[in-house]
């Protein structure tokens with residue numbers, strides 16, 4: 626199967642979020658995949674060249690300086706057709722959800738989202754993906770050429786180093802649509818690691834009261850561990866934490882090596898976004914809280930007492 630892997634970029638730099646899609650390609654079509662990276666004056670392309678792709682195509686154009694799906698989709702569709710790609714693949718993220726749905730529309734192609742397994746049987750592709758807040762795994766069959774797919778990051782992991790790929794500069798197709806304009810990007814991780822990429826995530830729930838308390842306790846512990854900060858939807862809805870920190874069914878999916886859930890009850894919607902974490906630590910005053918059912922280590926304690934102690938101990942152990 627000939628694959629076109631769409632690299633995630635912010636228009637200026639290639640993102641590490643591309644890596645699970647490359648790992649997928651290495652498993653499913655190791656000798657027949659090309660990576661496409663779109664932007665303007667793109668940096669970091671060399672981070673894509675060590676994984677055995679046939680080529681890394683870069684399309685640079687001033688109209689592509691910001692990651693607008695309306696502008697990127699015709700570029701992806703153009704190169705998918707030109708290369709004869711049988712599948713167009715990206716890691717499941719906000720970027721790819723927005724972009725690849727448009728690509729599927731332009732190519733009149735079927736789309737599989739967030740897949741965790743893929744086989745082919747009798748000329749059809751059979752894919753598995755989590756459904757109902759990741760409580761069930763659904764099996765889906767599609768027929769078509771090409772097929773558009775997003776792949777769930779934690780299921781495919783990181784690609785293995787392979788042969789070097791040539792970087793080829795490719796032209797942007799004519800008439801890139803310019804009806805939407807990029808105005809601004811609000812948010813950002815404030816110097817901390819990206820939530821979906823971090824090795825350690827410390828998340829806080831509703832009892833953190835206000836943004837200052839949240840930052841002091843959750844941000845402080847995350848910084849002591851060099852980790853990212855996450856939050857529950859209840860914390861976000863209460864104005865305690867910004868929207869982009871939400872982990873769960875309607876937020877981000879994370880699978881760090883260590884996830885620390887502070888004052889989080891463990892609703893199914895929250896678990897949907899973090900239960901693939903390798904080690905889960907829960908701190909909660911209620912010994913019956915559902916989070917303890919998925920936790921590897923549980924501490925029945927008041928966060929206001931133990932989080933400062935833990936943060937202090939971690940800081941001292943590093944000095």
Ligand SMILES: Cc1cc2nc3c(=O)[nH]c(=O)nc-3n(C[C@H](O)[C@H](O)[C@H](O)COP(=O)(O)OP(=O)(O)OC[C@H]3O[C@@H](n4cnc5c(N)ncnc54)[C@H](O)[C@@H]3O)c2cc1C
Pocket residue numbers: 829830831832856857858859860871872873874875876877887888889890891892893894895898908909910911914926927928929
């Ligand atoms: C369609 C839908 C989608 C949703 N999507 C998401 C989603 O993406 N992500 C998400 O998180 N939620 C989501 N939710 C909301 C979800 O159902 C829960 O309401 C939410 O996760 C609860 O957040 P919480 O754990 O912060 O708050 P609570 O449920 O109020 O839990 C707070 C916990 O803190 C403990 N606690 C209290 N004080 C302390 C203290 N001093 N020290 C230690 N522990 C303490 C309590 O014992 C309790 O267990 C969604 C809901 C719906 C209906």
